[in-house]
Amino acid sequence: MIILENLTKVYPTVTAVDHISLTVKKGELFGFLGPNGAGKTTTIRMMAGLVQPTAGSAFIDGWNIVSHANAAKRITGYIPDRPFLYNKLTGREFLWFTGRLYGLKKDVVSRRIIPLLELFHMNDYVDELTESYSHGMKQRLVMASALIHKPRLLIVDEPMVGLDPKGARLVKKIFRELCAGGTTVFMSTHTLEIAEEMCDRIGIIQNGRMVAAGTMKSLREKTGAAGKKLEAVFFRLTGGDDVGEVIEALRF
Amino acid sequence: MMLNALGMLYPKIIQFKNRIKFKGEGSYTRALLMTGFGMAFWAGTFVVFFRVLSYFRSIDVFGDFLAAKLLAMIFLTFFSILIFSNVITAISAFFISDELHLILSTPFDYAALYFSKLTESILNSSWMVLLFSLPVFISYGVIYRQGIYYYALLFFSMVPFLVICGTLGIFTAMLLVKFFPAKRLKDVLFLLTIFFVIIVYFMFRFLKPERLVDPDKFFTVIDYLSSLEAPTSPFLPSQWITDVLSAMLFDKLSGPVTFNMLLLWSTALAFMVMLGWFFRSIFFDAWNKTQEGKTATLSTGRRWNRILDFVLYPFSPPVRSIIEKDIRLFFRDTAQWSQIFILLAIVVIYLYNISVLPMDKNPLPTVYLQNIIAFINLGLAGFVISAVAVRFAYPAVSLEGESFWIIKSSPLSLKAFLWCKFWVNFLFLVVMSEVLIVFTNYLLQVGPLMMAISIVTIFLMTFGITSLGIGCGAAYPRFRVENIAQIPTGFGGLLFMILAMLFIGSIVVLEAGPVYYFLMSDFTNMPISGKHWIRIAVQLGLVLIINLLAFLLPLRFGLKKLFLFEKI
Numbered sequence: 001m002i003i004l005e006n007l008t009k010v011y012p013t014v015t016a017v018d019h020i021s022l023t024v025k026k027g028e029l030f031g032f033l034g035p036n037g038a039g040k041t042t043t044i045r046m047m048a049g050l051v052q053p054t055a056g057s058a059f060i061d062g063w064n065i066v067s068h069a070n071a072a073k074r075i076t077g078y079i080p081d082r083p084f085l086y087n088k089l090t091g092r093e094f095l096w097f098t099g100r101l102y103g104l105k106k107d108v109v110s111r112r113i114i115p116l117l118e119l120f121h122m123n124d125y126v127d128e129l130t131e132s133y134s135h136g137m138k139q140r141l142v143m144a145s146a147l148i149h150k151p152r153l154l155i156v157d158e159p160m161v162g163l164d165p166k167g168a169r170l171v172k173k174i175f176r177e178l179c180a181g182g183t184t185v186f187m188s189t190h191t192l193e194i195a196e197e198m199c200d201r202i203g204i205i206q207n208g209r210m211v212a213a214g215t216m217k218s219l220r221e222k223t224g225a226a227g228k229k230l231e232a233v234f235f236r237l238t239g240g241d242d243v244g245e246v247i248e249a250l251r252f
Numbered sequence: 253m254m255l256n257a258l259g260m261l262y263p264k265i266i267q268f269k270n271r272i273k274f275k276g277e278g279s280y281t282r283a284l285l286m287t288g289f290g291m292a293f294w295a296g297t298f299v300v301f302f303r304v305l306s307y308f309r310s311i312d313v314f315g316d317f318l319a320a321k322l323l324a325m326i327f328l329t330f331f332s333i334l335i336f337s338n339v340i341t342a343i344s345a346f347f348i349s350d351e352l353h354l355i356l357s358t359p360f361d362y363a364a365l366y367f368s369k370l371t372e373s374i375l376n377s378s379w380m381v382l383l384f385s386l387p388v389f390i391s392y393g394v395i396y397r398q399g400i401y402y403y404a405l406l407f408f409s410m411v412p413f414l415v416i417c418g419t420l421g422i423f424t425a426m427l428l429v430k431f432f433p434a435k436r437l438k439d440v441l442f443l444l445t446i447f448f449v450i451i452v453y454f455m456f457r458f459l460k461p462e463r464l465v466d467p468d469k470f471f472t473v474i475d476y477l478s479s480l481e482a483p484t485s486p487f488l489p490s491q492w493i494t495d496v497l498s499a500m501l502f503d504k505l506s507g508p509v510t511f512n513m514l515l516l517w518s519t520a521l522a523f524m525v526m527l528g529w530f531f532r533s534i535f536f537d538a539w540n541k542t543q544e545g546k547t548a549t550l551s552t553g554r555r556w557n558r559i560l561d562f563v564l565y566p567f568s569p570p571v572r573s574i575i576e577k578d579i580r581l582f583f584r585d586t587a588q589w590s591q592i593f594i595l596l597a598i599v600v601i602y603l604y605n606i607s608v609l610p611m612d613k614n615p616l617p618t619v620y621l622q623n624i625i626a627f628i629n630l631g632l633a634g635f636v637i638s639a640v641a642v643r644f645a646y647p648a649v650s651l652e653g654e655s656f657w658i659i660k661s662s663p664l665s666l667k668a669f670l671w672c673k674f675w676v677n678f679l680f681l682v683v684m685s686e687v688l689i690v691f692t693n694y695l696l697q698v699g700p701l702m703m704a705i706s707i708v709t710i711f712l713m714t715f716g717i718t719s720l721g722i723g724c725g726a727a728y729p730r731f732r733v734e735n736i737a738q739i740p741t742g743f744g745g746l747l748f749m750i751l752a753m754l755f756i757g758s759i760v761v762l763e764a765g766p767v768y769y770f771l772m773s774d775f776t777n778m779p780i781s782g783k784h785w786i787r788i789a790v791q792l793g794l795v796l797i798i799n800l801l802a803f804l805l806p807l808r809f810g811l812k813k814l815f816l817f818e819k820i
Contacts, residue, residue, distance in 0.1 A: 045818075048657075048661045049660060049661055050657060050660050050661055050818065050820060051818045052815075052816065052818070069665075070663040070664075070665055071663075073661060073662060073663040074663040076661075078657075078661040080657055082654075084653070084654035084655045084657065085655055085658075086577065086581060086653075086655050088580070088581050088584040088585050089577065089580060089581070093577075093580065096573070097573050097576075097577050098573075098658065098662075099573075100569040100570060100572060100573030100576075101569075101570050101573045101574070101658070101659075101662045101663075101664055102570070102662060102663060103568070103569050103570055103663065104569065105569065106569075129584075
């Protein structure tokens with residue numbers, strides 16, 4: 001479903017993504033991890049068509065994201081880390097807007113909105129302007145809008161930020177069910193427990209480079225952290241696990 | 253205490269420095285252009301005031317009196333503008349600003365917060381008035397041959413004057429916020445600002461400043477000005493500062509400098525202290541009120557939806573969704589629909605100007621003059637359409653705001669997105685431009701030939717103007733502005749206006765020759781010579797080419813830049 005080949009993004013002062021290569025299969029839930037500023041969001045934004053790659057290529061279901069951007073976008077749902085919405089539209093109008101933006105007919109949008117509102121428990125506030133929504137409510141609305149055209153790939157940047165425990169559990173369940181139905185989910189997160197619990201495979205990026213990718217088992221083997229949690233694997237791959245130094249630094 | 257206030261202002265100072273230090277692409281050109289225009293405006297103001305004041309000075313008896321009256325009117329205007337702009341900036345600075353969350357979560361000092369916000373608010377609302385009033389005061393200084401003492405006096409009287417305006421404005425803002433939620437209040441005040449600007453605009457126009465250049469009417473104007481009872485209330489701070497400067501400029505006209513200066517300083521300091529007490533007693537309550545959410549009651553507007561559905565039926569679902577969304581947002585956002593008032597003001601003044609043209613007083617034959625004016629009117633109508641386009645077409649892309657990610661990550665191509673914006677704006681502008689040109693030509697009673705030329709020319713020109721607006725707006729989008737009225741004030745807006753003027757100017761100049769030949773042939777009943785026909789063909793061909801380029805190139809340029817725009 002996703003093929004990244006030496007994908008690179010260079011900004012005037014920094015190389016944000018440095019020759020990343022990766023393959024994600026259909027129906028797979030792929031976790032994309034890395035420290036702050038590692039290049040996760042830039043990679044995701046390139047895949048979503050918001051940022052142009054400097055070099056390399058990326059394919060979504062066989063469509064090149066640069067030369068066939070619209071075909072790739074048509075089968076992709078994107079959920080950003082910060083859910084900016086049109087403040088003067090209601091939640092329902094926003095869902096209509098995105099559905100139509102993806103080319104769906106009126107009756108199709110009308111039919112799909114009802115179960116989505118149920119699924120994300122939005123019926124109580126869906127007819128209010130989104131400017132009065134909390135971060136969590138906005139996040140739910142964006143998720144619903146990303147699913148309205150039944151994407152084959154869902155790209156999610158930090159899905160759990162702003163969600164209450166009930167919302168987080170709901171999202172986990174939805175992602176698993178989507179994958180079971182053949183949808184691919186590419187998710188970046190800082191919550192290692194969630195990645196460990198949910199993802200089929202995990203990729204770890206640091207300083208714009210992919211330092212490891214594989215199942216939990218293969219990552220443990222690679223780092224010699226047999227039987228340990230993802231946290232231990234993550235710190236072995238990215239460094240920064242020297243807690244002693246941190247504690248020393250706090251004694252100022 | 254003051255150190256803490258300075259500490260709170262520190263991030264603002266650093267941000268200001270960083271904005272200069274970390275310049276973006278093309279910022280030197282922007283800075284150069286903006287400075288150029290600022291200087292031109294500055295020089296223009298100086299020249300106008302210099303000439304007016306020199307003229308006043310040459311009039312015996314009345315001269316100084318008129319200059320003093322003008323100064324009083326200037327300060328009275330500043331007084332009202334500054335209070336009003338302080339109300340607007342104070343609401344943001346004291347109650348809406350994001351940094352307040354951080355400050356209030358720290359063990360902050362009320363006095364420090366008050367002084368830092370007071371300084372921020374006064375500086376933000378006064379710097380522009382101060383900057384553009386300098387040529388006025390300098391021209392007074394030059395004409396009345398003043399030295400360094402005049403400028404020193406100006407500085408030391410201006411500081412307390414600004415503080416008085418600031419404290420009065422901030423006090424009003426605090427009172428308002430105590431009773432209404434600040435976020436809703438901002439919308440209301442925005443609307444009031446627009447009305448305020450329009451009223452000032454109308455007042456100036458209907459004062460008929462052109463009468464000053466009509467020798468027949470000049471003495472009646474002087475009589476009129478002298479009879480004006482300019483508010484000379486001894487309780488107005490604008491009068492105190494006028495008296496301080498008048499005493500210096502015209503020697504014996506006004507009361508003692510020291511007394512008025514003391515009045516200014518003591519009032520400023522007293523207001524500052526009293527506002528501090530008031531701030532302390534209401535701030536936390538008012539701040540809590542600003543945190544209340546907005547609830548909206550919306551009509552479903554089913555009839556409206558049905559009309560939209562019918563009108564937009566031929567378009568594809570994505571295009572329809574963009575247009576429907578834009579229309580909804582337009583009517584729901586106060587900042588957007590209130591721009592219509594500005595549009596109406598521009599149009600009314602324009603029509604009024606045409607209707608009061610003294611056609612009968614000119615020695616040239618009426619028919620000839622009517623056609624010449626109708627031709628000039630083409631350029632003026634183009635200018636009016638550009639002024640409207642800079643408020644509607646130019647901000648069209650930026651209005652997507654930080655939600656632009658939705659468009660860019662969707663399968664709708666940016667090209668289709670820009671065409672949506674183009675056609676909606678074009679339809680609106682072309683209807684308006686045709687109505688304007690036909691109506692003004694009717695007022696001017698022009699012949700059918702000139703009417704036809706005007707209708708076709710303005711139709712073609714509207715393609716170019718709309719394309720320039722959408723193209724420049726897409727090339728220099730401002731997705732993060734707090735207030736949409738700020739969108740056209742940047743570099744792109746300036747570029748649009750310059751290009752639109754060049755475009756309109758070139759069309760008018762190129763059409764002048766052919767129109768002249770047509771009119772003369774019509775007027776004299778003589779056929780147009782072969783040589784002139786060639787000239788007409790070449791010039792009209794050029795007109796078509798320029799129109800085509802103005803239509804295609806800006807959209808292409810905007811699309812290219814928007815495609816590469818990644819700060820979303």
